[in-house]
Amino acid sequence: MPAHTARDGFAPVDLMPVLSRGKHRNARRGACFMEYASHLAGERWSDHPPCTHPAVASLARLVNDWTTDAHRSRLSPLIPSVIGLVGDDERVDLAVAVAAASSALPVASEGRQRALAVGLIRCSSRSSDIDADDAAGVRATARAALDQAPLAEKWALQQLDIIRPRPPKSFAPLYDAIVNVALAGIGEACIPDADERLERLLRTVIADCVMLLAAAEQSQAREVELSRS
Numbered sequence: 406m407p408a409h410t411a412r413d414g415f416a417p418v419d420l421m422p423v424l425s426r427g428k429h430r431n432a433r434r435g436a437c438f439m440e441y442a443s444h445l446a447g448e449r450w451s452d453h454p455p456c457t458h459p460a461v462a463s464l465a466r467l468v469n470d471w472t473t474d475a476h477r478s479r480l481s482p483l484i485p486s487v488i489g490l491v492g493d494d495e496r497v498d499l500a501v502a503v504a505a506a507s508s509a510l511p512v513a514s515e516g517r518q519r520a521l522a523v524g525l526i527r528c529s530s531r532s533s534d535i536d537a538d539d540a541a542g543v544r545a546t547a548r549a550a551l552d553q554a555p556l557a558e559k560w561a562l563q564q565l566d567i568i569r570p571r572p573p574k575s576f577a578p579l580y581d582a583i584v585n586v587a588l589a590g591i592g593e594a595c596i597p598d599a600d601e602r603l604e605r606l607l608r609t610v611i612a613d614c615v616m617l618l619a620a621a622e623q624s625q626a627r628e629v630e631l632s633r634s
Contacts, residue, residue, distance in 0.1 A: 513590030
């Protein structure tokens with residue numbers, strides 16, 4: 406993965422930003438998780454920095470915003486881990502969506518459970534089209550989550566049988582919708598450990614995407630070597 410260093414002309418602020426909810430004009434007003442990442446990467450101040458895959462960045466912003474003020478500072482050690490997680494691989498988007506939905510499904514409200522069950526079923530189907538080798542792992546993760554919400558899965562299967570949705574031109578909107586529903590489901594769940602669940606989810610996604618992107622980079626390197634031989 407490419408290294409990100411300070412650009413010429415980058416002037417660091419004279420204080421370290423404090424993690425807080427939402428978007429901030431500059432570090433003196435605080436920072437969300439991804440704004441802090443842009444600062445550490447030496448990039449222009451932004452909550453959508455190019456140093457991180459958009460799907461991972463989206464999840465990180467939502468985890469930041471749904472985490473309580475009392476717990477949010479515990480996310481800070483994870484910020485350097487997302488810097489350099491870049492690439493153009495749909496498996497990353499899929500992995501983020503499946504991880505988010507699987508974490509939220511057991512604790513979300515009934516309406517969100519139904520939406521997430523639909524999303525997991527469609528992601529499981531899509532995984533076979535993207536990478537047959539990874540599909541088994543995706544299906545196992547989805548299956549474990551769906552087993553904890555059998556009524557939601559039953560409803561989702563019935564609806565999908567009625568609607569029979571056609572494959573979209575792009576699955577990106579589906580992945581994005583799943584992540585948004587999932588994070589709201591966790592954030593608003595009546596559970597005592599929502600903050601911990603959000604933090605575990607972010608840690609899981611970062612670890613999974615590190616492996617996915619490293620594997621993709623190695624595969625591309627092998628293809629280049631073969632093309633030159």
